[in-house]
Amino acid sequence: MKRNKCGTGIFVLAMLLAGMVFIPAASAQEEKDYSVTAEEAFKHANTHMIFFIAVDSDFAEWKEASIDPKPLELYDINDKKLFYEFSVCKNNEVIGNIKVCADKKLGQSVQSLEFNPKSFDANEAIKKSIEIAKNTYLTGEIKSTKMVVYNYPDVGAMTVVKDKTTGNEHRIFVDAYTLEVIPDKPATETENGVWSFYEDRLKNGIDKNLKDWQESDNVSKFIEQETTEKGSNTSAPITEEKISALSSDATITSTTTTKTLNVPLCAQETSYYCAVASAQMIAKYYGITTHSQSYIYQIMGGTGGTLNNTQQLVYYQGSNGLNKPGSIYVTSGLTFNSAVAEINSNRPFKSAITNHARVCRGYTYTSDGIQYLKINDPAPVGSGSNKIESPGQEINRIYVRS
C-alpha cells in the first residue's frame, strides 16, 4: 500500500514535469506563425502597389515606380517588430512609402500607403539618442538602438541604456523629424509622449486581425498571379503598358470600388492644431478658403492648447464657421460601411485616432474583403500627409452635415 502511494506521487510529479515541457512548447509554436518575413512583406508591398495603380487614379504618379527591397524596420516601444517601411522610388526620388505589418496579429498586411512623405534622417535621430543616453547616464551601457513608432504615426529613435550603478534600464526617444527628445511617459496636454501601437491593436483580441491579414494575403496572391499571367513580375517597375493591361483586367477592376473626394491637404501649423487643420480642409472642400487656422481656432474657443469635440462642433455648425448645423459627433458605429455611405453622399468627415484629428476623403474596397480609407492627415506639422490606411483605428468621427 505504501509503495502504491509513493508510486502515485511520483506519477503525478512526472505528469507535472511533462506539462512543464509541452505547454510552453505549444505556446511557442503558436507564436511562431504570426511573424511576417521581410520577403513576404516586400511581396505584399509590391502587389498592393500594383493593385492601387491599376484601380485608383490617386496613384497615377506611381506608374513606373519601383520599391526599394530594403525596408526600414520600425519597432514598437515594447520592442516588438511593427512594420517594414518600404520606399517607393521613381527617377531616383522617394515619392511614397508603404508600411507593411511585421506581425499577422496586427491585421491587414499593408497598414498604409503614403504619398510624398516628409523625409527624415534615421541615422541623425539614432546618433542623437545615443549621444543623449551617453551624456545622461555617464556610467551607462548602451544596450540597443532602433527606430520605433513611439506615438503612431510619429517615428523616432529609441536607445536603451543600462545604468551600471543601479542596474536600471532607461529609454531615450528622439523624434525622427524634429530631433526633439520625447519623454518616456504617456503624452500630456503640454508634452509629447509614447504609447504602444502594438498593444493598442491587440486590445480587442487577434481573431479578426488574423482574418484580415489572411484576406490581404489572398488578394496579394491573386494580384501576383494576374501580373505573372500578363508577362510581368511583381517586383519589376510597372510600365504604362502593363498597368493598362491590368487596369483592363475585368477580374481586378470588377471586384474593386473606389471613390475620392477632392479635399485639399492642409498641414497643421502648430503641434496642437490637428483639429483646426482638419476643419480647414473640410472648409476648403466646401469652397470656404478665407478661414485661416488661427481664425478657426478662435471660433472653436481654443485657449492655447488642444480642443475637444464640442469645441470643434461649434465651428462646423456655427454661422461664423462652416454653417453646417446638422453636424454630428459619434463614437460608435465607426464602421467601414458608414464611412462609405458618407463619402458616397459627397461629405468628407473628420476621422480621429486617439489624440489626433484627420480627414477621411475616400475609400477603396474589394469584394474579397480588402478595405482602405483615404486620409488627409494634417501631421507632421508644416507638411501634412496624404495616405491610404487600413480601417480600425478611429475612435470618433464628426459627420459634417447641413
Add this chain to the structure above:
Amino acid sequence: MSKLNKEIAIFIVFLLLIIVFWGIFIKTPDDTKTSVDTKTSVDTKTPDDSETPVQEARVAGLFIEFEYGITEQEIKVILENYSMPRNYNIDYDSDIMPKRYYITVDQNKRKDIEDELRKKENWTDPVFPNFKKGNNYIITVTEQAIEDKSFLELMEKNNLQVKSSFLCYIHFGDGSNNWSDPKNWIMGKDAIRIKNDLETNEKVLLVIPDYIEG
C-alpha cells in the same frame, strides 16, 4: 530500492533530460525568421524594467442621451448614483447636436420593421447603428422620415411611437476649456467605465465621451 522505484527514477531522469534539451534547442519566434538588412543598427535585447504605456485618451465631458420624457430631477438622481472622478456641470437639453429621433421596437418585430424602413433610402441613416436596450431595439430614424406620410402610416400600423432623445452634456472640472489642467478632464478608460455603467440604466440610451484632440 525496489525494481518499480528504479524504473520511475529512470523515467524522471529521462523527463529532466527532455527539459534540458528543450531549453537548448527551442528557439524564440523572432529567431526563426529571416532578419533583414535594416537602415539602422539593431540590437534586439529588450528593456526589462519599463512599463509600456498604452494609448490613453483624455475626455473633457460626456454626451448623455436619455429616454424621451425624462425630467431634470430624474437625471440628477441617476447621475448622483454613479461615481464620477471629477466635479461636473450639467447642460440639460443641450443643443450641441441635432436631436435624435428613434423608435423602440420589440426584439421579435425588429427584423420586419428594419426591412420596412430600408425600403425608403432616407428613413434611416447608416451612421446610427441600431442597438439593444433591455428586451427592445432602438432604431434611429431621420427627420425626413417623420415628415413622410407613409412612414407615419407604418408607425401607426405597427403601433410604434417616434420619440426624440433628451441630450445632456456633462462638463468635467471648472467649466473652462483649459485642458492643461487635469481637473478638467478624465482618462479615457474612466470614461468608458462610466459609459458602460450608465448605459445599463433603463433611462439612458447612449453615452458618448467627448475626446480631446491635438
